């Protein structure tokens with residue numbers, strides 16, 4: 001810790017008496033850039049105090065120019081962390097803030113919550129329920145009592161977590177979502193999920209609520225390594241055979257012969273189209289038009305799909321009038337078909353047909369519209385805000401990130417040194433092992449199990465093992481990983497529910513109090529990207545193999561698309577970067593706070609190459625040690641020495 005050397009303006013807000021190593025540089029970089037109305041792309045490892053630093057560095061400009069700060073992050077825990085830091089700021093300088101959650105988390109109307117399958121469907125259901133006077137928690141402006149208005153004012157005057165507001169609203173029979181919405185225009189810092197800012201439909205509604213446009217906001221994107229995948233998800237959509245079948249039954253139920261007959265025909269055609277596809281296949285966008293031509297009676301596809309859409313909307317209205325949840329499969333199907341037409345001829349989208357096994361292990365299929373260009377989602381935002389602060393512990397190479405997300409040209413790029421004392425992190429690569437396809441033999445897995453065991457035996461408590469894929473994870477199990485270990489093993493499996501995952505993570509963490517355990521998961525999975533394991537909860541992590549995606553048609557299409565946009569860089573941007581991001585995230589699990597000690601072991605010689613290392617964060621790659629011949633217990637000795645200095 002060092003004494004403060006921060007700009008006076010930032011000092012007014014920064015609530016602590018000292019800064020961590022590199023934290024002052026982090027703050028100064030952001031402060032100066034925002035003052036100059038520039039954006040910042042910055043990599044700083046865990047333990048740096050990025051949340052409070054970014055907020056304190058942005059507040060002077062936000063207050064001076066009357067801007068809002070939108071702090072987007074992935075988890076509720078991260079949103080609440082913003083409020084906790086703001087409470088510390090509040091003791092020095094009065095600043096208001098709210099962490100907001102999606103309607104599905106805030107909504108008290110059981111009918112709406114029970115049946116909503118995503119944020120958009122709940123938003124629509126809520127609007128319909130309100131319009132029909134079917135939500136007792138909703139208050140029209142003329143129904144808002146003095147109490148209600150005082151509550152609203154209070155929320156806009158200091159930092160509040162979404163959960164605090166929800167508790168009060170439950171007691172008073174008010175809609176927490178509406179109360180927060182009413183207060184938003186007066187709140188300075190709003191912590192929220194990516195969707196509020198990057199999904200164009202949700203953003204439009206949100207900006208209306210805060211009574212501001214993006215020009216009047218400073219955007220802080222935390223854990224920004226997640227943004228590329230989120231942006232692709234936002235602009236992609238899918239239609240399963242299950243939904244098509246349900247739409248057909250719905251049309252039958254409502255005795256709409258014309259639509260029932262069309263959907264029946266359409267379903268048959270999709271079944272035919274997908275019956276010989278073993279995994280997935282890119283299909284021409286014209287396929288839908290060809291199906292319509294075959295059908296014969298549809299002259300104008302858009303008019304026809306809009307007509308179906310209107311039928312779906314009216315089914316939803318009627319369901320609501322009967323006090324039922326307004327779900328219509330016809331509506332969902334027609335939205336997908338209209339989107340298919342909207343993206344027709346746009347080479348930043350591909351159309352994919354795939355077949356797969358459903359939960360009951362029955363073969364089924366789906367159609368997808370897959371977005372290839374994430375900048376179509378990020379660029380409209382980044383080019384409109386006052387400034388963007390894009391930060392994470394794993395963003396390198398920054399230039400690639402800036403290009404694929406289309407950050408403004410004059411964005412300041414910065415990589416900060418690790419604030420961890422050097423002796424707190426051991427970073428090792430074991431040569432002689434690899435998960436490259438041609439090397440996946442039983443003997444190779446046996447060697448990997450031996451190496452994992454060396455790590456586990458010399459780790460004080462818990463070890464995480466993150467495999468390149470479920471195939472690798474299953475092979476480790478099949479080759480006897482569990483029997484080889486003398487600590488309990490908790491492992492993920494394909495298709496695991498989030499509840500089951502939470503349970504095994506909790507069980508694993510609990511073992512940190514005793515002799516420890518081993519957690520086996522996949523890179524790019526829920527645990528390797530979304531769960532923190534401070535202290536003894538994970539002393540060592542073993543990253544087994546480079547998690548390159550299977551070269552499926554969509555992966556190849558992504559590489560080609562980037563090759564077109566960025567000649568000679570297609571493979572790097574579309575294939576290497578996503579894999580290295582997953583590996584970096586898994587590697588960072590044990591080192592969350594400055595007091596942590598973490599051993600990071602890469603089991604794949606490819607991580608030792610300069611090329612691969614250039615994609616790892618500097619706090620992992622800078623002092624990386626390569627074990628060229630890690631036999632004879634050499635790895636065990638390294639781990640033992642690290643934990644017993």
Ligand code: SF4
Nearest residue numbers: 107108109126135175
């Ligand atoms: S008004 Fe509030 S409680 Fe009612 S449905 Fe909408 S979000 Fe839910």
